[in-house]
Amino acid sequence: MPLVNAAEMLTKAKAGHYAVGQFNINNLEWTKAILLTAQELNSPVILGVSEGAGKYMAGYKTVVGMVNGMLEELNITVPVALHLDHGSYEGAKKCIEAGFSSIMFDGSHYPIEENIEKTKELVAICKEKGLSIEAEVGSIGGEEDGIIGMGECADPNECKQIADLGVTMLAAGIGNIHGKYPDNWKGLSFETLDAVQKLTGAMPLVLHGGTGIPADMIKKAISLGVSKINVNTECQLAFQEATRKYIEEGKDLQGKGFDPRKLLAPGFEAIKATVKEKMELFGSVNKA
């Protein structure tokens, strides 16, 4: 099936009280592992691409070519959206041109008036071209591509203002952080999430920083309207751990163990296992 935008899969997820995973990709192995797992579990999926990862993979057109090629050659029939993660205004425009099916415009670091203005412009372009669009209010904590946020809680009224612009989905900061959570993390603010959900109604809400959030908090967040959960670091850690083990066991020194197809295989399997675990937790299995 060709790429789809994320609107239908997220509307269904919100109505069905489950969440669709956005898994960020870094290279061919990542992309293939995520797509094959989604297909095996009959789950919809969103492939996330940060601007840094896009650059690393030789540009957005390369990413679009790789993903479209895999959808066809691997016979992927579950719904797949290709989504720009934390896009700038310029990055969002480039991805729209390159053939992404969904974008995030992260205007959370702008004053709210400017966030509204830029989001509005991109909503109009996405509507015309049939893409879905995610907006953000209240910056997510942690570091991603050199941008450091402190894990704010969004103002629910500002969330309502942005939701009313016609975005497909809304990321609201609720104390969540990208990367590993520090030991003194206070947890998600369900009070904020509840207030945002009450004001934004049917709007699918997005939870960033999915790595390391305990399962009970994930379930509670879904019950309060979260329909899309972003996971990046956890796949990276799983890949790193499996690759380290392979090398520490000296397997790269045995026979043709140096062959990248062998060297990267344990990490590939580890990503698959992580994605499977998350899809089961999020409840998206058999929801394609």
Ligand code: 13P
């Ligand atoms: P983690 O790296 O913490 O899983 O967060 C991913 C994310 O939110 C991407 O936008």
